[in-house]
Amino acid sequence: MTTNGGDAVKVVPVRHVGRWIGAVVMVVLAVMLLHTLLFTSRFTWSIVFHYFGTSEIIQGVVKTLELTVLAMIIGIALGVAIAIMRLSPNRLLSAPAWAYTWFFRGTPVYVQLLFWFNIAALFPQLSIGIPFVHAAFLRFNAGNFFTPFNAAFIGLGLNEAAYMSEIARSGLISVDEGQIEAASSLGMRRSQTLRLVVLPQAMRVIIPPTGNEVISMLKTTSLASAISVIETLGAAQNIYAANYEVMPLLITASLWYLVVTTVLSIGQFYLERHFAKGAHRTPPPTPIARLKADVRGIAGKFRTRRGVVAEVVA
Amino acid sequence: MSTATAEATPMVEARGVCKSFAGVEVLKGVDLVVKRGEVTCLIGPSGSGKSTLLRCINHLEKHDAGELRVDGHLVGYEYRDGKLYERNDKQICAERAKIGMVFQRFNLFQHLTVLDNVTIGQVKVRRVGGDQAAVRAKELLARVGLAGKEGAYPSQLSGGQQQRVAIARALAMEPKLMLFDEPTSALDPELVGEVLDVMKDLARSGMTMVVVTHEMGFAREVADTVYFLDHGVIEESGDPREVLTAPRSERLKGFLSKVL
Numbered sequence: 001m002t003t004n005g006g007d008a009v010k011v012v013p014v015r016h017v018g019r020w021i022g023a024v025v026m027v028v029l030a031v032m033l034l035h036t037l038l039f040t041s042r043f044t045w046s047i048v049f050h051y052f053g054t055s056e057i058i059q060g061v062v063k064t065l066e067l068t069v070l071a072m073i074i075g076i077a078l079g080v081a082i083a084i085m086r087l088s089p090n091r092l093l094s095a096p097a098w099a100y101t102w103f104f105r106g107t108p109v110y111v112q113l114l115f116w117f118n119i120a121a122l123f124p125q126l127s128i129g130i131p132f133v134h135a136a137f138l139r140f141n142a143g144n145f146f147t148p149f150n151a152a153f154i155g156l157g158l159n160e161a162a163y164m165s166e167i168a169r170s171g172l173i174s175v176d177e178g179q180i181e182a183a184s185s186l187g188m189r190r191s192q193t194l195r196l197v198v199l200p201q202a203m204r205v206i207i208p209p210t211g212n213e214v215i216s217m218l219k220t221t222s223l224a225s226a227i228s229v230i231e232t233l234g235a236a237q238n239i240y241a242a243n244y245e246v247m248p249l250l251i252t253a254s255l256w257y258l259v260v261t262t263v264l265s266i267g268q269f270y271l272e273r274h275f276a277k278g279a280h281r282t283p284p285p286t287p288i289a290r291l292k293a294d295v296r297g298i299a300g301k302f303r304t305r306r307g308v309v310a311e312v313v314a
Numbered sequence: 315m316s317t318a319t320a321e322a323t324p325m326v327e328a329r330g331v332c333k334s335f336a337g338v339e340v341l342k343g344v345d346l347v348v349k350r351g352e353v354t355c356l357i358g359p360s361g362s363g364k365s366t367l368l369r370c371i372n373h374l375e376k377h378d379a380g381e382l383r384v385d386g387h388l389v390g391y392e393y394r395d396g397k398l399y400e401r402n403d404k405q406i407c408a409e410r411a412k413i414g415m416v417f418q419r420f421n422l423f424q425h426l427t428v429l430d431n432v433t434i435g436q437v438k439v440r441r442v443g444g445d446q447a448a449v450r451a452k453e454l455l456a457r458v459g460l461a462g463k464e465g466a467y468p469s470q471l472s473g474g475q476q477q478r479v480a481i482a483r484a485l486a487m488e489p490k491l492m493l494f495d496e497p498t499s500a501l502d503p504e505l506v507g508e509v510l511d512v513m514k515d516l517a518r519s520g521m522t523m524v525v526v527t528h529e530m531g532f533a534r535e536v537a538d539t540v541y542f543l544d545h546g547v548i549e550e551s552g553d554p555r556e557v558l559t560a561p562r563s564e565r566l567k568g569f570l571s572k573v574l
Contacts, residue, residue, distance in 0.1 A: 176421070178417060178419050178421035179421060179423065179424070181374060181417065181421060182415075182417065182421035182422070182423070182480075183423075184374060184407075184410060185372060185374065185410060185413070185414070185415035185484075186410075186411065186434070186435035186439055186483070186484075186487060187407045187408065187409075187410045187411025187412075187435065187439040187487070188407065188435070188438065188439055189403060189404065189407050190403060192438055192439075196434065196438060197423055200425045201423075201424060201425050275425075277425055277467065278424045278425045278426065278427075278467035278468065278469055279424065279425075279469065
């Protein structure tokens with residue numbers, strides 16, 4: 001700003017006409033949406049919020065969370081194991097791992113849920129014992145064990161493992177070969193190398209898509225309502241079957257899914273930040289820190305703009 | 315070397331060591347002797363097999379034929395009752411823990427601080443207590459000129475600093491032998507000196523070292539023996555002052571004219 005013989009000169013910013021038009025269109029659309037939400041009587045927000053806190057819906061939400069947690073525990077644990085098998089040089093380990101992913105990814109999860117729900121039709125008796133000889137340590141009735149809830153979380157978990165194995169595999173192969181060599185040269189065993197060196201670094205790649213999977217699972221658990229598990233959607237359905245307020249109750253259920261998804265997203269951010277240790281010279285800022293920086297930046301912009309004009313006037 | 319005591323056994327002894335990758339012969343019968351307390355430099359054009367030979371010594375690569383001994387013991391095998399038994403993972407790891415290795419690309423554990431990089435091997439492999447390991451790590455970091463960097467992550471350090479941490483990490487295992495695989499090749503020219511200084515200091519302390527390098531100045535000044543590899547065979551070897559100043563083979567003459 002010293003082109004005019006050292007005197008400060010006013011800077012005229014470029015006018016972004018297209019950007020202004022776009023902004024106006026978006027504001028109009030937002031007002032329309034708000035208007036529709038507030039003044040369409042059939043949304044009946046009073047009913048939506050009345051049922052939001054009822055024990056029936058809350059119990060449904062708790063079931064949804066239980067299903068999500070249990071299915072993801074199975075999915076992550078089994079998925080990581082399958083990924084490790086898949087990367088084994090032994091074909092007898094890698095081929096079954098491939099086949100598992102092929103099968104569970106290749107059939108609809110809804111069909112799988114119905115399958116586990118009806119498994120007693122195929123195997124009325126399940127037992128744990130020595131293979132091929134009829135000696136069993138533990139024998140139980142499949143129909144009793146595969147209750148709707150158990151069938152749902154096992155079915156969802158086994159299906160999830162197929163997707164998680166691919167996520168875990170991509171994380172494991174993203175770790176540089178040199179890291180494994182360095183660990184070996186220190187005399188670390190293969191299991192130690194995996195646990196202490198490879199997995200912690202793979203986590204940085206594994207966490208973002210896993211967060212995605214958790215959020216996806218939260219919503220997929222609504223399929224369990226089809227095998228008579230009363231989770232969030234099932235609870236909403238039970239209520240509207242009695243009072244016919246279909247739309248308000250579907251909105252109630254949706255709001256709960258949104259609330260939980262928001263909480264999960266925040267959790268994911270901090271988890272990613274934790275596992276990014278050492279990957280960046282400076283850790284990424286938290287949203288609050290970023291907001292503060294934005295406010296400071298805008299304030300600063302106004303100050304300098306005024307400052308430039310003042311200099312010219314002086 | 316008239317007495318046949320353990321002290322006289324060479325630290326590394328290779329006889330006719332061969333190694334192929336997918337049908338390509340990288341080592342074609344290499345003989346090499348590294349005496350205790352001596353510094354041996356392996357030089358040669360890229361693809362000559364010098365890094366592969368180094369990696370065979372701590373069994374990061376498995377040699378196909380020939381005899382390779384470290385400290386008198388066969389690498390990767392055990393000779394019993396007229397048969398060679400392959401060693402299992404546990405035994406190989408135990409052998410490797412006594413051999414330090416420094417890599418061209420440093421290979422520091424990116425998710426661990428400098429201090430944790432230097433303690434992890436002590437704690438998890440040598441089963442040293444955490445406090446004792448930290449004390450030892452701080453001593454070693456001071457020795458390589460990095461006191462005060464304990465809390466930094468590798469990505470926050472320069473290449474030269476990272477390589478010095480890698481040397482400290484290897485030394486923390488109290489190795490009887492140190493292997494260096496082109497330790498300065500990935501460094502900016504002005505950072506090479508600080509790493510070579512640490513290595514010279516280590517050589518003076520009597521550490522047995524095998525160094526794959528393109529630093530002819532270092533080889534001439536520090537090495538007791540230089541081996542020149544070309545196309546998987548040792549073309550020439552001996553005292554660096556003779557080998558590097560008065561090469562006999564045409565290949566070594568050609569190589570030196572390019573690198574000096």
